[in-house]
Amino acid sequence: MLKPKDVQLIGDEIAILWEDGSEGYIKSSALRAASPSASTKGERDIFGTQYGGETNIDYSGVTVNEWEYVGNYAIRFHFSDGHSTGIYGFELLKELGGG
Numbered sequence: 001m002l003k004p005k006d007v008q009l010i011g012d013e014i015a016i017l018w019e020d021g022s023e024g025y026i027k028s029s030a031l032r033a034a035s036p037s038a039s040t041k042g043e044r045d046i047f048g049t050q051y052g053g054e055t056n057i058d059y060s061g062v063t064v065n066e067w068e069y070v071g072n073y074a075i076r077f078h079f080s081d082g083h084s085t086g087i088y089g090f091e092l093l094k095e096l097g098g099g
Contacts, residue, residue: 001073003090009064014077016097024097029059032079034096035086 006017014031016024035041042053063080070076070087078084088096 001090002094003072004075004093007067007075012063014064014067014097016093018094024094026093026097028063028079029061031064031077031088031096032059032062032081032083033057034088034092035083036088036092037083037086039083039085 003019004016005019008015010025012028013025014028016026018024033040038052040054042050044050059081061080062083065078065080067075067077074087074089075093076084076087
């Protein structure tokens, strides 16, 4: 699994330098909208029924305040709107940043 070598906040984007030398950039608002948390994405029961989740929310203006690594597989971001429950796996971050 590819891991970040460095993570920095540059303006309203998170910049990630990957171990392979590639770089990815993700706008804070896009990162917030892509949160894999149950409060953002909702949850499905065993029958596939969706519960909760957010739809049609404008996250423009939401910024990243800080982040922390979760084990050797993910990063948890803390956003200016108070959200901090999404755990972003490295694979998801690579996808979002196009690095």
